Amino acid sequence: MKFDNIIIGGGLSGLTCGIKLAEQGRKCAIVSSGQSAIHFFSGSFDLLSKVDGKEVKNPLEGMKSLASNHPYQRVGLENISRLVEEAPQLLVRAGLNFAGQADQNHYALTPMGVMKPTWLTIDDFSRFFHNDSFPWKKAAILNFSGFLDFHTLFVQDGLKKFGVETQVKNFAMKEFEAIRRNPSEMRSTNIAKVFDRGIIIDEFAEKVNELSKGFNVVILPSVFGLFNKNVTAEIRAKIDKPVVLVPAIPPSVPGIRSQILLRKRFEELGGTYFLGDNVEGGTIENNKLVAIQTNNHGDIKLEADQFILASGSFYSKGIVATREKLYEPILGLDIDGEVEDSEKWLDEKFFNDQPYMHYGVKTDKQFRAMMNGKPIENLYVAGSVLGGANALKEGSGAGISLLTSLHVAEQLLK
Numbered sequence: 292m293k294f295d296n297i298i299i300g301g302g303l304s305g306l307t308c309g310i311k312l313a314e315q316g317r318k319c320a321i322v323s324s325g326q327s328a329i330h331f332f333s334g335s336f337d338l339l340s341k342v343d344g345k346e347v348k349n350p351l352e353g354m355k356s357l358a359s360n361h362p363y364q365r366v367g368l369e370n371i372s373r374l375v376e377e378a379p380q381l382l383v384r385a386g387l388n389f390a391g392q393a394d395q396n397h398y399a400l401t402p403m404g405v406m407k408p409t410w411l412t413i414d415d416f417s418r419f420f421h422n423d424s425f426p427w428k429k430a431a432i433l434n435f436s437g438f439l440d441f442h443t444l445f446v447q448d449g450l451k452k453f454g455v456e457t458q459v460k461n462f463a464m465k466e467f468e469a470i471r472r473n474p475s476e477m478r479s480t481n482i483a484k485v486f487d488r489g490i491i492i493d494e495f496a497e498k499v500n501e502l503s504k505g506f507n508v509v510i511l512p513s514v515f516g517l518f519n520k521n522v523t524a525e526i527r528a529k530i531d532k533p534v535v536l537v538p539a540i541p542p543s544v545p546g547i548r549s550q551i552l553l554r555k556r557f558e559e560l561g562g563t564y565f566l567g568d569n570v571e572g573g574t575i576e577n578n579k580l581v582a583i584q585t586n587n588h589g590d591i592k593l594e595a596d597q598f599i600l601a602s603g604s605f606y607s608k609g610i611v612a613t614r615e616k617l618y619e620p621i622l623g624l625d626i627d628g629e630v631e632d633s634e635k636w637l638d639e640k641f642f643n644d645q646p647y648m649h650y651g652v653k654t655d656k657q658f659r660a661m662m663n664g665k666p667i668e669n670l671y672v673a674g675s676v677l678g679g680a681n682a683l684k685e686g687s688g689a690g691i692s693l694l695t696s697l698h699v700a701e702q703l704l705k
């Protein structure tokens with residue numbers, strides 16, 4: 292099977308790269324072994340929240356002090372300031388509405404009840420502009436009886452610090468009785484599926500209005516709109532006060548919906564998505580990747596003019612570490628990091644910046660993967676499989692994934 296471009300990995304970076312290429316008429320395939328980090332999505336995409344442990348208010352300014360091997364520096368700050376405008380527009384074309392500015396972080400309320408600086412927040416969630424206050428004085432925190440994945444007491448504790456008077460109330464509805472019987476079924480996705488049918492929205496809104504009498508705002512877990520993206524807006528319209536949704540424990544309903552809509556957009560543009568297929572190796576000839584072998588395709592090789600590796604970091608097994616070895620498992624690409632000396636992977640202080648978190652596939656200036664010190668001419672690298680950043684420490688995960696993937700797509704389209 293022959294394509295113009297094959298992307299290994301169907302997470303945020305693989306999908307957005309594939310969409311950009313397919314929008315320009317490229318015949319693309321994405322091969323993805325399984326779930327991606329989007330399934331754990333908090334509702335916000337971070338661009339840059341911290342540098343050297345200090346909060347960044349303006350990510351575009353903050354980037355200027357990042358090391359020269361950081362993915363943002365390698366994309367180039369001029370390119371970044373253009374791509375931060377392009378990224379949300381691409382998401383809108385997929386049916387995903389995000390709000391935020393790259394030159395001014397806003398805050399999102401986390402499940403721990405704290406305000407976290409971030410770049411883009413999906414329209415399910417509220418954006419806040421102060422990290423030490425909350426716009427309302429009296430909040431009703433409502434939860435479904437038996438739903439253990441929304442930790443109301445953390446939210447209550449967090450809001451108390453902002454001087455908010457709160458009350459937690461659990462409520463039951465007969466439509467949830469069937470899933471409530473088994474606690475492992477009472478998960479956010481199953482609750483969302485009940486709402487997706489549309490029939491209980493009026494009854495739910497009435498209940499919420501009743502329980503929140505005397506309060507200025509309603510706080511609910513984010514369990515709305517798995518396949519039907521209009522549910523959240525319908526619920527908001529029927530509740531007679533502002534509604535603030537807080538992420539529940541994953542799987543994330545807005546995350547799964549985002550993955551579904553990105554994949555749909557890619558396929559509508561003519562892309563081919565091979566889900567549940569693991570890339571096991573590739574054929575390299577004259578410094579070029581000619582074809583990849585996958586678990587499901589067996590002897591049928593997948594060929595392309597150019598390939599993009601977007602296989603994620605340790606979490607998705609794009610990079611693998613054992614006690615002895617830290618490596619890129621598909622082709623054995625060069626790693627940017629102290630791979631030879633495992634003593635240097637870790638800092639003994641757990642909360643310090645861990646060196647291994649900066650490790651990833653080594654590339655040249657054009658983001659082509661290095662192997663034995665030489666670039667593979669037609670293999671590009673995007674997303675969290677790249678080295679040079681501790682995305683967790685600096686709050687830059689989605690920004691790196693989105694912006695490197697759009698940049699790499701641009702290199703391929705030149």
Ligand SMILES: Cc1cc2nc3c(=O)[nH]c(=O)nc-3n(C[C@H](O)[C@H](O)[C@H](O)COP(=O)(O)OP(=O)(O)OC[C@H]3O[C@@H](n4cnc5c(N)ncnc54)[C@H](O)[C@@H]3O)c2cc1C
Nearest residue numbers: 300302303304324325327328333337570603674675688689
């Ligand atoms: C659990 C988790 C939650 C996060 N939440 C957020 C958040 O809310 N906001 C934020 O800004 N950042 C978050 N991040 C940071 C995150 O890295 C980025 O946001 C981003 O989603 C990563 O996208 P990616 O495409 O680079 O990698 P991934 O999302 O990891 O996707 C890689 C994909 O490649 C596939 N793959 C791997 N190996 C193979 C193979 N051999 N063959 C075929 N397919 C393969 C995997 O199955 C996976 O689907 C989170 C990270 C993690 C780990």
